[in-house]
Amino acid sequence: MSVHELKRPPIADITEWRVEVPQALEQLRHWAQVSPLQPALRHKRHGQWFVWRWIDALRDVERLADGLSQQGFTKESRLVLSGAFEPNLLLLALASQHIGGELLTFPDNLDPESLHKNLWRSRPTHAFVQDRQTRQHWLNEGQSLLNFADLLGPVELPQRLNRWAQGKPLWSEEGTQWQAGLSVLLEHWLTSGQSLAFPESPDSASRDRREVAPSGLLLSAERLQLLAAEIDSRLAPQGTWRRRLCDWAIAHPEKGLQRLIKNRVRGRLGFQNLHFIWQATRAPDAQPAPAWLSEFKRDIA
Known part of the structure; x- marks a missing residue:
């Protein structure tokens, strides 16, 4: 000690x-x-x-x-x-x-x-x-x-995965700096029976997440803000016609053209299979989730 x-x-x-x-x-x-x-x-x-x-x-x-x-x-x-x-x-x-x-x-x-x-x-x-x-x-x-x-001890190495099995996994790119994170991961993973995927490193998390196209994200409040910043950097700059088109599509997804645009953007972000984002109730001074994330977010007290 x-x-x-x-x-x-x-x-x-x-x-x-x-x-x-x-x-x-x-x-x-x-x-x-x-x-x-x-x-x-x-x-x-x-x-x-x-x-x-x-x-x-x-x-x-x-x-x-x-x-x-x-x-x-x-x-x-x-x-x-x-x-x-x-x-x-x-x-x-x-x-x-x-x-x-x-x-x-x-x-x-x-x-x-x-x-x-x-x-x-x-x-x-x-x-x-x-x-x-x-x-x-x-x-x-x-x-x-x-x-x-x-x-x-001596065991067989994990199997190399050449292609994804049926079904999309949950996703985590966190560590023990998220104090409640391990309990959250174990609970969702073992309760749902879904597979749980992890990136190779924090630096490759964005790329690896797009490869996986997960069905659910398990995120701390801090990681959600980083994800929001990443999404913003991948969209067209604010004030451009392309950005206005993206914002228009997410605000009115009920029509065919807007839904098509929204789905294409979601695909580029690796969100084509995303159904929910688990996140502990955010701090009062935290920034609100952007429109591209708010429809998926589940605040948990």
Whole structure:
């Protein structure tokens, strides 16, 4: 743990970091039984899309749980996850729930001082950190880190996905800086039985999202604003006749020409299959969603 000698509180308040996913394992087992060969998770790695079927996800969770147990993880243990949301992180989260230990997430952009304070308060027994530079900050605090490959052991690589299976996935391009994000992802993914897709990196998120053309976006309030800025940059400049045409189409989609224009623009944005955007209730000072997003948005208190 921390090499600094600080007096720790007898009981740390960790509510803000705790992840609770009731019935998650039961739901995972359900989909592995009724749809074992259907895609559960999709992730782009080294320029290629890979897929985990529901049965693959369940088997990996069981292997990871065995690996965690061998690393001394028990019902009394506390695991902290930090990094981008992708299959490894989700499966490890479920493995910790399989054993019954406590699960926390830390933002993956903490400065060293904030990280030190969080570790001092939370006192994790185990930690999994993805980013190489961030890992060094944790090691400097005396925190030993888990290695995913060691936990999982020798298994077959995920299947390369040459073409999309039937149905369009949910989409996430977030990380643990979205405090409630992991609970949101696990709940929607395991309740719906839809596959959940992730980009290769934050820099490729826009391109990868257009390739996937998802049916639903799971977004924090901050990410929704970034998406709105991205959409605005892809449309014609404000004041031009092309922009006025786009705005006219979204305002009056009931007529044939406007509907055609709107659908073409949605296709360019990768929204041709989009049905909803999940977003926690936005802050009072946040900018309203642009017209191209507001029709999909579902505010959740």
